[in-house]
Amino acid sequence: MCVFGWLFPSGYASSGAVGLVLGHPFDTVKVRLQTQTTYRGIADCMVRIYRHESLLGFFKGMSFPVASIAVVNSVLFGVYSNALLLLTATSHQERRAQPPSYMHIFLAGCTGGFLQAYFLAPFDLIKVRLQNQTEPRAQPGSPRPRYQGPMHCAASIFQEEGPRGLFRGAWALTLRDTPTLGIYFITYEGLCHQYTPEGQNPSSATVLVAGGFAGIASWVTATPLDVIKSRMQMDGLRGKVYRGVLDCMVSSVRQEGVGVFLRGLTINSARAFPVNAVTFLSYEYLLRWWG
Numbered sequence: 001m002c003v004f005g006w007l008f009p010s011g012y013a014s015s016g017a018v019g020l021v022l023g024h025p026f027d028t029v030k031v032r033l034q035t036q037t038t039y040r041g042i043a044d045c046m047v048r049i050y051r052h053e054s055l056l057g058f059f060k061g062m063s064f065p066v067a068s069i070a071v072v073n074s075v076l077f078g079v080y081s082n083a084l085l086l087l088t089a090t091s092h093q094e095r096r097a098q099p100p101s102y103m104h105i106f107l108a109g110c111t112g113g114f115l116q117a118y119f120l121a122p123f124d125l126i127k128v129r130l131q132n133q134t135e136p137r138a139q140p141g142s143p144r145p146r147y148q149g150p151m152h153c154a155a156s157i158f159q160e161e162g163p164r165g166l167f168r169g170a171w172a173l174t175l176r177d178t179p180t181l182g183i184y185f186i187t188y189e190g191l192c193h194q195y196t197p198e199g200q201n202p203s204s205a206t207v208l209v210a211g212g213f214a215g216i217a218s219w220v221t222a223t224p225l226d227v228i229k230s231r232m233q234m235d236g237l238r239g240k241v242y243r244g245v246l247d248c249m250v251s252s253v254r255q256e257g258v259g260v261f262l263r264g265l266t267i268n269s270a271r272a273f274p275v276n277a278v279t280f281l282s283y284e285y286l287l288r289w290w291g
């Protein structure tokens, strides 16, 4: 069953993409709050984006995440399923009767998170750079944004910062995703186990609720490093140059206090529920069809 993650990414593409499109406006507000200090809060940021950039401003940088979701989720869920298979020597169906230990679930989730971070890094970098462009849609005579679109952004980063530039912030992203994806899968499997009769598959309602809470639990714990990751990805563009993840943490705390680590927490959590409810529903159904 475990090759399904690599063989059937189209299921992830359609289901994951819907959640991603719905969640993108929240993601844009979160990224702006984490990297720009001019906004006074969620409402101020939303009003200013709407007034200055129109509704389209909320959807900046969306195309690459939508185009890459199938690959990123296939790596994450494929590695997770295969790691669990290696650790427990049981198939998905057998695991309903013989649930794996939480330690195995955590380790498999961390492995998935670690490996997916490298596939996600360049797409996430381009997304964050485009989301941070505050120029309204190009009109004759108006100033043009630095990046004209995702391909232009990728090419410019490649030219200006070299191939390694496309992986700016990848270390912070790996530190963010490795433990938090362990938490993600533990929360999901734990809630499904709790609310499903012995030996049965969880109902769709259980999957949606468990997936939603898994998203919230993982994003709450991921937010501090999410702030650092977003700042590292914007590094250099606005003059500040961090010497590494630790330097970024120290200088952010010095300038803005420890509260800086909570930037975007509320909006991250609100976005996490629907996006991850839909993601886990597609994961469960793909496993059952091809499991």
Ligand SMILES: CN(C)C(=N)NCCC[C@H](N)C(=O)O
Pocket (backbone or CB within 6 Å): 176, 177, 180, 181, 184, 215, 218, 219, 222, 272, 275, 276, 279
């Ligand atoms: C805390 N983290 C990094 C995660 N839970 N990641 C996996 C879920 C990713 C999903 N597409 C989302 O954007 O929420």
